[in-house]
Amino acid sequence: MKENKGHISKIIQKFLSGQLTAEEQKQLDVWLNLSMQNRKLLESFRQAKNIEEDLFVVRKLDANKAWNKLNNKHRTGIKSIRKWSFGIAASITFLVGSFVVWRTEFVAGIPKERPVLAEQKQDIAPATSGAILVLADGTKIALNNDSTKILTKNNNLVGNNNELIVKGTGQTIPVQYNSLIVPKASFYKMTLVDGTKVWVNALSQLKFPAQFSKIERRVFLDGEAYFEVAHNPNQPFIVESKGNEIKVLGTHFNVNSYTAQVRTTLAEGKVEVRRNNQHVELSPGEYVWSSTDNLIKGEADLQRDLSWHNNEFYFKKETIVDIAHQLSRWYDLDVKFRGNVQLDKEYTGSIERDVKLSQVLEMLSYVSNLKFEVDGRKLIIETKS
Structure with a gap:
Protein backbone atom coordinates (compact mmCIF):
# COMPACT_ATOMS: atom_id res chain seq x y z
CA MET A 1 0.00 0.00 0.00
CA LYS A 2 2.75 2.43 0.89
CA GLU A 3 4.51 2.36 -2.49
CA ASN A 4 1.21 3.23 -4.28
CA LYS A 5 0.33 6.14 -2.03
CA GLY A 6 -0.56 9.13 -4.18
CA HIS A 7 0.06 7.19 -7.41
CA ILE A 8 -2.94 8.53 -9.29
CA SER A 9 -2.17 12.13 -8.32
CA LYS A 10 1.30 11.80 -9.88
CA ILE A 11 -0.30 10.54 -13.08
CA ILE A 12 -2.76 13.46 -13.03
CA GLN A 13 0.10 15.89 -12.52
CA LYS A 14 1.99 14.46 -15.50
CA PHE A 15 -1.19 14.52 -17.60
CA LEU A 16 -1.75 18.21 -16.86
CA SER A 17 1.84 19.01 -17.81
CA GLY A 18 1.69 16.87 -20.97
CA GLN A 19 4.30 14.34 -19.82
CA LEU A 20 2.32 11.06 -19.68
CA THR A 21 3.83 7.89 -21.06
CA ALA A 22 1.65 5.47 -23.02
CA GLU A 23 1.45 3.11 -20.03
CA GLU A 24 0.50 5.94 -17.67
CA GLN A 25 -2.18 7.09 -20.10
CA LYS A 26 -3.70 3.60 -19.91
CA GLN A 27 -3.69 3.74 -16.11
CA LEU A 28 -5.32 7.18 -16.16
CA ASP A 29 -7.99 5.91 -18.57
CA VAL A 30 -8.79 3.03 -16.19
CA TRP A 31 -9.19 5.44 -13.28
CA LEU A 32 -11.35 7.80 -15.33
CA ASN A 33 -13.60 4.94 -16.39
CA LEU A 34 -14.27 3.97 -12.80
CA SER A 35 -16.85 6.76 -12.39
CA MET A 36 -18.16 10.04 -13.71
CA GLN A 37 -16.95 11.71 -10.52
CA ASN A 38 -13.33 10.88 -11.35
CA ARG A 39 -13.75 12.57 -14.71
CA LYS A 40 -15.35 15.61 -13.11
CA LEU A 41 -12.58 15.78 -10.51
CA LEU A 42 -9.94 15.76 -13.26
CA GLU A 43 -11.82 18.47 -15.12
CA SER A 44 -11.96 20.62 -11.97
CA PHE A 45 -8.15 20.45 -11.82
CA ARG A 46 -7.88 21.42 -15.46
CA GLN A 47 -10.05 24.48 -14.91
CA ALA A 48 -8.47 25.52 -11.61
CA LYS A 49 -5.55 27.75 -10.83
CA ASN A 50 -2.67 26.70 -8.58
CA ILE A 51 -3.00 23.08 -9.73
CA GLU A 52 0.47 22.21 -8.49
CA GLU A 53 -0.55 23.13 -4.95
CA ASP A 54 -3.73 21.04 -5.18
CA LEU A 55 -1.87 17.99 -6.40
CA PHE A 56 0.60 18.30 -3.56
CA VAL A 57 -2.35 18.09 -1.18
CA VAL A 58 -3.71 15.00 -2.93
CA ARG A 59 -0.29 13.29 -3.01
CA LYS A 60 -0.03 13.53 0.75
CA LEU A 61 -3.36 11.76 1.24
CA ASP A 62 -3.61 13.34 4.67
CA ALA A 63 -7.21 14.34 5.24
CA ASN A 64 -6.56 16.91 7.96
CA LYS A 65 -3.67 18.63 6.18
CA ALA A 66 -5.55 18.56 2.91
CA TRP A 67 -8.57 20.10 4.55
CA ASN A 68 -6.57 22.93 6.10
CA LYS A 69 -4.61 23.71 2.95
CA LEU A 70 -7.62 23.65 0.62
CA ASN A 71 -9.78 25.78 2.86
CA ASN A 72 -7.04 28.26 3.62
CA LYS A 73 -6.49 28.62 -0.11
CA HIS A 74 -10.11 29.04 -1.11
CA ARG A 75 -10.26 32.20 1.00
CA THR A 76 -8.29 33.85 -1.81
CA GLY A 77 -11.44 33.76 -3.93
CA ILE A 78 -10.68 31.01 -6.47
CA LYS A 79 -14.25 29.95 -7.10
CA SER A 80 -13.45 26.76 -9.03
CA ILE A 81 -11.38 25.42 -6.16
CA ARG A 82 -13.96 26.40 -3.56
CA LYS A 83 -16.77 24.74 -5.44
CA TRP A 84 -14.88 21.46 -5.63
CA SER A 85 -13.22 21.59 -2.21
CA PHE A 86 -15.80 19.11 -0.97
CA GLY A 87 -14.98 16.66 -3.73
CA ILE A 88 -11.22 16.93 -3.26
CA ALA A 89 -10.99 16.96 0.53
CA ALA A 90 -13.75 14.44 1.04
CA SER A 91 -12.41 12.06 -1.61
CA ILE A 92 -9.06 12.19 0.17
CA THR A 93 -10.80 11.11 3.36
CA PHE A 94 -12.50 8.33 1.45
CA LEU A 95 -9.21 7.15 -0.09
CA VAL A 96 -7.47 7.10 3.27
CA GLY A 97 -10.27 5.04 4.80
CA SER A 98 -10.72 2.65 1.89
CA PHE A 99 -7.34 2.61 0.16
CA VAL A 100 -7.02 -1.19 0.09
CA VAL A 101 -10.27 -1.55 -1.88
CA TRP A 102 -9.33 1.30 -4.24
CA ARG A 103 -5.82 -0.11 -4.82
CA THR A 104 -7.19 -3.56 -5.58
CA GLU A 105 -9.52 -2.18 -8.23
CA PHE A 106 -6.86 0.04 -9.76
CA VAL A 107 -4.01 -2.44 -9.89
CA ALA A 108 -6.29 -5.11 -11.27
CA GLY A 109 -7.27 -2.65 -13.98
CA ILE A 110 -10.94 -3.55 -13.71
CA PRO A 111 -13.26 -0.64 -14.41
CA LYS A 112 -15.90 -0.80 -11.71
CA GLU A 113 -18.68 1.73 -12.12
CA ARG A 114 -19.69 3.34 -8.83
CA PRO A 115 -23.40 4.09 -8.58
CA VAL A 116 -24.01 7.72 -7.77
CA LEU A 117 -27.64 8.44 -7.02
CA ALA A 118 -30.92 6.66 -7.14
CA GLU A 119 -33.07 8.14 -9.87
CA GLN A 120 -34.44 11.48 -8.79
CA LYS A 121 -37.98 12.43 -9.65
CA GLN A 122 -37.04 16.12 -9.33
CA ASP A 123 -34.34 18.38 -7.99
CA ILE A 124 -34.68 20.73 -5.03
CA ALA A 125 -33.40 24.30 -4.96
CA PRO A 126 -31.45 25.66 -1.98
CA ALA A 127 -32.94 27.89 0.71
CA LEU A 306 -19.72 30.20 10.98
CA SER A 307 -19.96 28.28 7.71
CA TRP A 308 -23.73 28.76 7.31
CA HIS A 309 -23.26 32.54 7.67
CA ASN A 310 -20.53 32.36 5.01
CA ASN A 311 -22.85 30.49 2.60
CA GLU A 312 -21.05 27.18 2.92
CA PHE A 313 -21.70 23.60 3.95
CA TYR A 314 -18.63 22.69 5.98
CA PHE A 315 -18.43 19.09 7.08
CA LYS A 316 -15.40 18.23 9.20
CA LYS A 317 -15.60 14.79 10.78
CA GLU A 318 -19.40 14.97 10.60
CA THR A 319 -21.61 11.88 10.73
CA ILE A 320 -24.29 11.32 8.12
CA VAL A 321 -26.85 12.08 10.85
CA ASP A 322 -25.31 15.54 11.44
CA ILE A 323 -25.19 16.16 7.69
CA ALA A 324 -28.80 15.00 7.28
CA HIS A 325 -29.96 17.53 9.89
CA GLN A 326 -28.33 20.35 7.93
CA LEU A 327 -29.78 19.18 4.63
CA SER A 328 -33.22 18.83 6.21
CA ARG A 329 -33.24 22.44 7.38
CA TRP A 330 -31.72 23.93 4.25
CA TYR A 331 -33.76 22.04 1.64
CA ASP A 332 -36.92 21.39 3.70
CA LEU A 333 -36.53 17.62 3.70
CA ASP A 334 -37.92 14.73 5.69
CA VAL A 335 -34.88 12.44 5.99
CA LYS A 336 -35.24 8.70 6.53
CA PHE A 337 -32.56 6.01 6.89
CA ARG A 338 -33.18 2.60 5.38
CA GLY A 339 -31.32 -0.60 6.25
CA ASN A 340 -28.07 -0.79 8.20
CA VAL A 341 -26.54 2.62 7.41
CA GLN A 342 -23.34 3.19 9.40
CA LEU A 343 -24.43 6.25 11.35
CA ASP A 344 -21.15 6.91 13.18
CA LYS A 345 -18.90 7.09 10.11
CA GLU A 346 -17.38 10.56 9.65
CA TYR A 347 -17.06 12.66 6.50
CA THR A 348 -15.04 15.77 5.69
CA GLY A 349 -15.57 18.34 2.96
CA SER A 350 -17.16 21.62 1.92
CA ILE A 351 -19.42 22.93 -0.82
CA GLU A 352 -21.25 26.21 -1.31
CA ARG A 353 -24.80 26.27 0.03
CA ASP A 354 -26.40 27.97 -2.97
CA VAL A 355 -26.44 24.76 -5.02
CA LYS A 356 -29.25 22.36 -5.76
CA LEU A 357 -29.70 19.28 -3.62
CA SER A 358 -28.50 16.95 -6.39
CA GLN A 359 -25.04 18.54 -6.35
CA VAL A 360 -24.62 17.97 -2.61
CA LEU A 361 -25.87 14.40 -2.89
CA GLU A 362 -23.54 13.73 -5.81
CA MET A 363 -20.55 14.71 -3.69
CA LEU A 364 -21.77 12.67 -0.72
CA SER A 365 -22.36 9.65 -2.94
CA TYR A 366 -18.86 9.92 -4.36
CA VAL A 367 -17.13 9.82 -0.97
CA SER A 368 -19.36 7.27 0.72
CA ASN A 369 -21.03 3.90 0.29
CA LEU A 370 -24.43 5.57 0.53
CA LYS A 371 -27.27 5.83 -1.97
CA PHE A 372 -29.76 8.70 -1.93
CA GLU A 373 -33.34 8.65 -3.16
CA VAL A 374 -35.40 11.83 -3.43
CA ASP A 375 -39.17 11.61 -3.61
CA GLY A 376 -40.92 14.95 -3.22
CA ARG A 377 -39.58 16.38 0.03
CA LYS A 378 -38.48 12.97 1.30
CA LEU A 379 -34.81 11.98 1.24
CA ILE A 380 -34.10 8.30 1.81
CA ILE A 381 -30.53 7.29 2.67
CA GLU A 382 -29.39 3.68 2.45
CA THR A 383 -26.24 1.65 1.92
CA LYS A 384 -25.27 0.89 -1.67
CA SER A 385 -25.88 -2.71 -2.63
Whole structure:
Protein backbone atom coordinates (compact mmCIF):
# COMPACT_ATOMS: atom_id res chain seq x y z
CA MET A 1 0.00 0.00 0.00
CA LYS A 2 2.75 2.43 0.89
CA GLU A 3 4.51 2.36 -2.49
CA ASN A 4 1.21 3.23 -4.28
CA LYS A 5 0.33 6.14 -2.03
CA GLY A 6 -0.56 9.13 -4.18
CA HIS A 7 0.06 7.19 -7.41
CA ILE A 8 -2.94 8.53 -9.29
CA SER A 9 -2.17 12.13 -8.32
CA LYS A 10 1.30 11.80 -9.88
CA ILE A 11 -0.30 10.54 -13.08
CA ILE A 12 -2.76 13.46 -13.03
CA GLN A 13 0.10 15.89 -12.52
CA LYS A 14 1.99 14.46 -15.50
CA PHE A 15 -1.19 14.52 -17.60
CA LEU A 16 -1.75 18.21 -16.86
CA SER A 17 1.84 19.01 -17.81
CA GLY A 18 1.69 16.87 -20.97
CA GLN A 19 4.30 14.34 -19.82
CA LEU A 20 2.32 11.06 -19.68
CA THR A 21 3.83 7.89 -21.06
CA ALA A 22 1.65 5.47 -23.02
CA GLU A 23 1.45 3.11 -20.03
CA GLU A 24 0.50 5.94 -17.67
CA GLN A 25 -2.18 7.09 -20.10
CA LYS A 26 -3.70 3.60 -19.91
CA GLN A 27 -3.69 3.74 -16.11
CA LEU A 28 -5.32 7.18 -16.16
CA ASP A 29 -7.99 5.91 -18.57
CA VAL A 30 -8.79 3.03 -16.19
CA TRP A 31 -9.19 5.44 -13.28
CA LEU A 32 -11.35 7.80 -15.33
CA ASN A 33 -13.60 4.94 -16.39
CA LEU A 34 -14.27 3.97 -12.80
CA SER A 35 -16.85 6.76 -12.39
CA MET A 36 -18.16 10.04 -13.71
CA GLN A 37 -16.95 11.71 -10.52
CA ASN A 38 -13.33 10.88 -11.35
CA ARG A 39 -13.75 12.57 -14.71
CA LYS A 40 -15.35 15.61 -13.11
CA LEU A 41 -12.58 15.78 -10.51
CA LEU A 42 -9.94 15.76 -13.26
CA GLU A 43 -11.82 18.47 -15.12
CA SER A 44 -11.96 20.62 -11.97
CA PHE A 45 -8.15 20.45 -11.82
CA ARG A 46 -7.88 21.42 -15.46
CA GLN A 47 -10.05 24.48 -14.91
CA ALA A 48 -8.47 25.52 -11.61
CA LYS A 49 -5.55 27.75 -10.83
CA ASN A 50 -2.67 26.70 -8.58
CA ILE A 51 -3.00 23.08 -9.73
CA GLU A 52 0.47 22.21 -8.49
CA GLU A 53 -0.55 23.13 -4.95
CA ASP A 54 -3.73 21.04 -5.18
CA LEU A 55 -1.87 17.99 -6.40
CA PHE A 56 0.60 18.30 -3.56
CA VAL A 57 -2.35 18.09 -1.18
CA VAL A 58 -3.71 15.00 -2.93
CA ARG A 59 -0.29 13.29 -3.01
CA LYS A 60 -0.03 13.53 0.75
CA LEU A 61 -3.36 11.76 1.24
CA ASP A 62 -3.61 13.34 4.67
CA ALA A 63 -7.21 14.34 5.24
CA ASN A 64 -6.56 16.91 7.96
CA LYS A 65 -3.67 18.63 6.18
CA ALA A 66 -5.55 18.56 2.91
CA TRP A 67 -8.57 20.10 4.55
CA ASN A 68 -6.57 22.93 6.10
CA LYS A 69 -4.61 23.71 2.95
CA LEU A 70 -7.62 23.65 0.62
CA ASN A 71 -9.78 25.78 2.86
CA ASN A 72 -7.04 28.26 3.62
CA LYS A 73 -6.49 28.62 -0.11
CA HIS A 74 -10.11 29.04 -1.11
CA ARG A 75 -10.26 32.20 1.00
CA THR A 76 -8.29 33.85 -1.81
CA GLY A 77 -11.44 33.76 -3.93
CA ILE A 78 -10.68 31.01 -6.47
CA LYS A 79 -14.25 29.95 -7.10
CA SER A 80 -13.45 26.76 -9.03
CA ILE A 81 -11.38 25.42 -6.16
CA ARG A 82 -13.96 26.40 -3.56
CA LYS A 83 -16.77 24.74 -5.44
CA TRP A 84 -14.88 21.46 -5.63
CA SER A 85 -13.22 21.59 -2.21
CA PHE A 86 -15.80 19.11 -0.97
CA GLY A 87 -14.98 16.66 -3.73
CA ILE A 88 -11.22 16.93 -3.26
CA ALA A 89 -10.99 16.96 0.53
CA ALA A 90 -13.75 14.44 1.04
CA SER A 91 -12.41 12.06 -1.61
CA ILE A 92 -9.06 12.19 0.17
CA THR A 93 -10.80 11.11 3.36
CA PHE A 94 -12.50 8.33 1.45
CA LEU A 95 -9.21 7.15 -0.09
CA VAL A 96 -7.47 7.10 3.27
CA GLY A 97 -10.27 5.04 4.80
CA SER A 98 -10.72 2.65 1.89
CA PHE A 99 -7.34 2.61 0.16
CA VAL A 100 -7.02 -1.19 0.09
CA VAL A 101 -10.27 -1.55 -1.88
CA TRP A 102 -9.33 1.30 -4.24
CA ARG A 103 -5.82 -0.11 -4.82
CA THR A 104 -7.19 -3.56 -5.58
CA GLU A 105 -9.52 -2.18 -8.23
CA PHE A 106 -6.86 0.04 -9.76
CA VAL A 107 -4.01 -2.44 -9.89
CA ALA A 108 -6.29 -5.11 -11.27
CA GLY A 109 -7.27 -2.65 -13.98
CA ILE A 110 -10.94 -3.55 -13.71
CA PRO A 111 -13.26 -0.64 -14.41
CA LYS A 112 -15.90 -0.80 -11.71
CA GLU A 113 -18.68 1.73 -12.12
CA ARG A 114 -19.69 3.34 -8.83
CA PRO A 115 -23.40 4.09 -8.58
CA VAL A 116 -24.01 7.72 -7.77
CA LEU A 117 -27.64 8.44 -7.02
CA ALA A 118 -30.92 6.66 -7.14
CA GLU A 119 -33.07 8.14 -9.87
CA GLN A 120 -34.44 11.48 -8.79
CA LYS A 121 -37.98 12.43 -9.65
CA GLN A 122 -37.04 16.12 -9.33
CA ASP A 123 -34.34 18.38 -7.99
CA ILE A 124 -34.68 20.73 -5.03
CA ALA A 125 -33.40 24.30 -4.96
CA PRO A 126 -31.45 25.66 -1.98
CA ALA A 127 -32.94 27.89 0.71
CA THR A 128 -34.05 31.43 -0.15
CA SER A 129 -34.48 34.59 1.87
CA GLY A 130 -37.82 34.80 3.62
CA ALA A 131 -39.54 34.86 7.00
CA ILE A 132 -42.81 35.42 8.85
CA LEU A 133 -43.20 38.33 11.25
CA VAL A 134 -45.56 37.88 14.20
CA LEU A 135 -46.37 41.20 15.82
CA ALA A 136 -46.94 41.60 19.54
CA ASP A 137 -50.72 41.66 18.98
CA GLY A 138 -50.57 38.30 17.15
CA THR A 139 -50.81 39.65 13.59
CA LYS A 140 -48.83 37.49 11.14
CA ILE A 141 -47.12 39.05 8.13
CA ALA A 142 -45.24 37.17 5.42
CA LEU A 143 -42.16 39.25 4.68
CA ASN A 144 -42.03 39.80 0.93
CA ASN A 145 -42.06 42.65 -1.55
CA ASP A 146 -45.56 43.65 -0.45
CA SER A 147 -44.91 43.67 3.29
CA THR A 148 -43.72 47.27 3.43
CA LYS A 149 -47.25 48.41 2.51
CA ILE A 150 -48.73 46.17 5.20
CA LEU A 151 -46.26 47.46 7.79
CA THR A 152 -47.08 51.12 7.22
CA LYS A 153 -49.28 51.07 10.32
CA ASN A 154 -46.19 50.13 12.33
CA ASN A 155 -44.04 53.08 11.32
CA ASN A 156 -41.00 51.67 13.08
CA LEU A 157 -40.92 48.50 10.93
CA VAL A 158 -39.81 48.28 7.31
CA GLY A 159 -39.43 44.88 5.66
CA ASN A 160 -39.38 42.93 2.42
CA ASN A 161 -38.26 39.47 1.36
CA ASN A 162 -34.60 40.30 2.06
CA GLU A 163 -34.45 42.25 5.31
CA LEU A 164 -36.48 43.63 8.19
CA ILE A 165 -35.40 46.95 9.72
CA VAL A 166 -36.66 48.20 13.08
CA LYS A 167 -36.60 51.99 13.26
CA GLY A 168 -36.74 54.05 16.40
CA THR A 169 -39.84 56.14 17.09
CA GLY A 170 -38.22 58.61 19.44
CA GLN A 171 -40.97 57.88 21.95
CA THR A 172 -40.95 55.82 25.11
CA ILE A 173 -43.19 52.79 24.65
CA PRO A 174 -43.71 49.62 26.70
CA VAL A 175 -41.38 46.73 25.80
CA GLN A 176 -43.44 44.40 23.62
CA TYR A 177 -41.90 41.50 21.75
CA ASN A 178 -42.40 40.65 18.12
CA SER A 179 -41.25 37.32 16.68
CA LEU A 180 -39.32 36.66 13.48
CA ILE A 181 -39.94 33.08 12.35
CA VAL A 182 -37.64 31.62 9.70
CA PRO A 183 -38.98 28.29 8.40
CA LYS A 184 -37.11 25.43 6.75
CA ALA A 185 -35.48 26.22 3.39
CA SER A 186 -35.20 29.90 4.36
CA PHE A 187 -32.81 32.40 5.93
CA TYR A 188 -33.25 36.05 6.84
CA LYS A 189 -31.44 39.20 7.90
CA MET A 190 -32.71 41.95 10.15
CA THR A 191 -31.48 45.15 11.75
CA LEU A 192 -32.67 45.86 15.29
CA VAL A 193 -33.60 49.30 16.56
CA ASP A 194 -30.10 49.87 18.03
CA GLY A 195 -28.37 49.07 14.72
CA THR A 196 -27.44 45.49 15.66
CA LYS A 197 -27.50 43.19 12.63
CA VAL A 198 -28.77 39.63 12.93
CA TRP A 199 -28.65 36.82 10.37
CA VAL A 200 -31.15 34.11 11.25
CA ASN A 201 -30.72 30.55 9.98
CA ALA A 202 -33.42 28.16 8.79
CA LEU A 203 -35.86 26.68 11.32
CA SER A 204 -35.18 29.43 13.86
CA GLN A 205 -37.11 32.07 15.77
CA LEU A 206 -35.96 35.40 17.16
CA LYS A 207 -38.09 37.42 19.61
CA PHE A 208 -37.22 41.12 19.68
CA PRO A 209 -38.83 44.35 20.93
CA ALA A 210 -39.76 47.35 18.83
CA GLN A 211 -37.85 49.38 21.40
CA PHE A 212 -35.37 48.19 24.03
CA SER A 213 -35.55 49.11 27.70
CA LYS A 214 -33.14 51.75 28.97
CA ILE A 215 -31.07 49.30 31.03
CA GLU A 216 -30.52 46.45 28.55
CA ARG A 217 -31.09 45.12 25.03
CA ARG A 218 -32.58 41.64 25.35
CA VAL A 219 -33.66 39.21 22.60
CA PHE A 220 -34.68 35.55 22.67
CA LEU A 221 -33.39 32.93 20.24
CA ASP A 222 -34.49 29.42 19.39
CA GLY A 223 -32.38 27.92 16.60
CA GLU A 224 -29.32 29.63 15.13
CA ALA A 225 -28.31 33.22 14.44
CA TYR A 226 -25.21 35.30 13.87
CA PHE A 227 -25.04 38.68 15.62
CA GLU A 228 -23.09 41.85 14.92
CA VAL A 229 -23.93 43.89 17.98
CA ALA A 230 -23.84 47.68 17.96
CA HIS A 231 -21.51 48.95 20.70
CA ASN A 232 -23.19 50.55 23.71
CA PRO A 233 -21.43 50.05 27.08
CA ASN A 234 -24.34 51.61 28.95
CA GLN A 235 -26.91 49.18 27.58
CA PRO A 236 -25.66 45.55 27.51
CA PHE A 237 -26.96 43.29 24.74
CA ILE A 238 -28.29 39.93 25.98
CA VAL A 239 -29.29 36.89 23.96
CA GLU A 240 -31.40 34.47 25.96
CA SER A 241 -31.61 30.92 24.62
CA LYS A 242 -32.82 27.79 26.43
CA GLY A 243 -31.78 28.90 29.88
CA ASN A 244 -28.55 30.55 28.73
CA GLU A 245 -27.72 34.26 28.79
CA ILE A 246 -25.07 35.55 26.40
CA LYS A 247 -24.12 39.06 27.50
CA VAL A 248 -22.16 41.44 25.27
CA LEU A 249 -21.44 45.12 24.77
CA GLY A 250 -20.48 45.09 21.09
CA THR A 251 -19.18 42.05 19.25
CA HIS A 252 -19.67 39.40 16.53
CA PHE A 253 -20.78 35.94 17.58
CA ASN A 254 -22.88 32.93 16.63
CA VAL A 255 -25.43 31.06 18.76
CA ASN A 256 -26.61 27.57 17.84
CA SER A 257 -29.47 26.24 19.94
CA TYR A 258 -31.06 23.68 17.64
CA THR A 259 -30.56 21.06 20.35
CA ALA A 260 -30.65 21.16 24.15
CA GLN A 261 -26.91 21.91 24.09
CA VAL A 262 -26.36 25.54 23.15
CA ARG A 263 -23.10 26.43 21.40
CA THR A 264 -21.88 30.04 21.44
CA THR A 265 -18.90 30.91 19.22
CA LEU A 266 -17.13 34.25 19.40
CA ALA A 267 -15.64 35.83 16.27
CA GLU A 268 -14.80 39.31 17.60
CA GLY A 269 -14.92 41.14 20.94
CA LYS A 270 -15.84 39.46 24.21
CA VAL A 271 -18.94 37.79 25.60
CA GLU A 272 -20.02 36.28 28.89
CA VAL A 273 -22.22 33.18 28.93
CA ARG A 274 -24.25 32.47 32.05
CA ARG A 275 -26.31 29.45 33.04
CA ASN A 276 -27.67 28.95 36.55
CA ASN A 277 -24.78 29.88 38.88
CA GLN A 278 -22.03 29.31 36.31
CA HIS A 279 -20.47 31.80 33.92
CA VAL A 280 -17.73 31.70 31.28
CA GLU A 281 -16.02 34.53 29.40
CA LEU A 282 -15.03 33.99 25.80
CA SER A 283 -12.24 35.57 23.77
CA PRO A 284 -12.23 35.61 19.94
CA GLY A 285 -11.85 32.13 18.49
CA GLU A 286 -13.37 30.36 21.50
CA TYR A 287 -16.69 28.59 22.00
CA VAL A 288 -18.71 27.34 24.93
CA TRP A 289 -21.06 24.36 25.03
CA SER A 290 -23.78 24.69 27.63
CA SER A 291 -26.00 21.86 28.80
CA THR A 292 -28.23 21.43 31.83
CA ASP A 293 -25.37 21.22 34.31
CA ASN A 294 -22.19 22.33 32.55
CA LEU A 295 -20.47 25.09 30.64
CA ILE A 296 -17.52 23.75 28.63
CA LYS A 297 -15.14 26.16 26.88
CA GLY A 298 -12.78 25.30 24.04
CA GLU A 299 -10.97 26.53 20.94
CA ALA A 300 -13.42 26.99 18.08
CA ASP A 301 -13.15 26.10 14.42
CA LEU A 302 -14.52 29.41 13.17
CA GLN A 303 -14.92 28.25 9.61
CA ARG A 304 -17.02 25.32 10.75
CA ASP A 305 -19.12 27.22 13.28
CA LEU A 306 -19.72 30.20 10.98
CA SER A 307 -19.96 28.28 7.71
CA TRP A 308 -23.73 28.76 7.31
CA HIS A 309 -23.26 32.54 7.67
CA ASN A 310 -20.53 32.36 5.01
CA ASN A 311 -22.85 30.49 2.60
CA GLU A 312 -21.05 27.18 2.92
CA PHE A 313 -21.70 23.60 3.95
CA TYR A 314 -18.63 22.69 5.98
CA PHE A 315 -18.43 19.09 7.08
CA LYS A 316 -15.40 18.23 9.20
CA LYS A 317 -15.60 14.79 10.78
CA GLU A 318 -19.40 14.97 10.60
CA THR A 319 -21.61 11.88 10.73
CA ILE A 320 -24.29 11.32 8.12
CA VAL A 321 -26.85 12.08 10.85
CA ASP A 322 -25.31 15.54 11.44
CA ILE A 323 -25.19 16.16 7.69
CA ALA A 324 -28.80 15.00 7.28
CA HIS A 325 -29.96 17.53 9.89
CA GLN A 326 -28.33 20.35 7.93
CA LEU A 327 -29.78 19.18 4.63
CA SER A 328 -33.22 18.83 6.21
CA ARG A 329 -33.24 22.44 7.38
CA TRP A 330 -31.72 23.93 4.25
CA TYR A 331 -33.76 22.04 1.64
CA ASP A 332 -36.92 21.39 3.70
CA LEU A 333 -36.53 17.62 3.70
CA ASP A 334 -37.92 14.73 5.69
CA VAL A 335 -34.88 12.44 5.99
CA LYS A 336 -35.24 8.70 6.53
CA PHE A 337 -32.56 6.01 6.89
CA ARG A 338 -33.18 2.60 5.38
CA GLY A 339 -31.32 -0.60 6.25
CA ASN A 340 -28.07 -0.79 8.20
CA VAL A 341 -26.54 2.62 7.41
CA GLN A 342 -23.34 3.19 9.40
CA LEU A 343 -24.43 6.25 11.35
CA ASP A 344 -21.15 6.91 13.18
CA LYS A 345 -18.90 7.09 10.11
CA GLU A 346 -17.38 10.56 9.65
CA TYR A 347 -17.06 12.66 6.50
CA THR A 348 -15.04 15.77 5.69
CA GLY A 349 -15.57 18.34 2.96
CA SER A 350 -17.16 21.62 1.92
CA ILE A 351 -19.42 22.93 -0.82
CA GLU A 352 -21.25 26.21 -1.31
CA ARG A 353 -24.80 26.27 0.03
CA ASP A 354 -26.40 27.97 -2.97
CA VAL A 355 -26.44 24.76 -5.02
CA LYS A 356 -29.25 22.36 -5.76
CA LEU A 357 -29.70 19.28 -3.62
CA SER A 358 -28.50 16.95 -6.39
CA GLN A 359 -25.04 18.54 -6.35
CA VAL A 360 -24.62 17.97 -2.61
CA LEU A 361 -25.87 14.40 -2.89
CA GLU A 362 -23.54 13.73 -5.81
CA MET A 363 -20.55 14.71 -3.69
CA LEU A 364 -21.77 12.67 -0.72
CA SER A 365 -22.36 9.65 -2.94
CA TYR A 366 -18.86 9.92 -4.36
CA VAL A 367 -17.13 9.82 -0.97
CA SER A 368 -19.36 7.27 0.72
CA ASN A 369 -21.03 3.90 0.29
CA LEU A 370 -24.43 5.57 0.53
CA LYS A 371 -27.27 5.83 -1.97
CA PHE A 372 -29.76 8.70 -1.93
CA GLU A 373 -33.34 8.65 -3.16
CA VAL A 374 -35.40 11.83 -3.43
CA ASP A 375 -39.17 11.61 -3.61
CA GLY A 376 -40.92 14.95 -3.22
CA ARG A 377 -39.58 16.38 0.03
CA LYS A 378 -38.48 12.97 1.30
CA LEU A 379 -34.81 11.98 1.24
CA ILE A 380 -34.10 8.30 1.81
CA ILE A 381 -30.53 7.29 2.67
CA GLU A 382 -29.39 3.68 2.45
CA THR A 383 -26.24 1.65 1.92
CA LYS A 384 -25.27 0.89 -1.67
CA SER A 385 -25.88 -2.71 -2.63
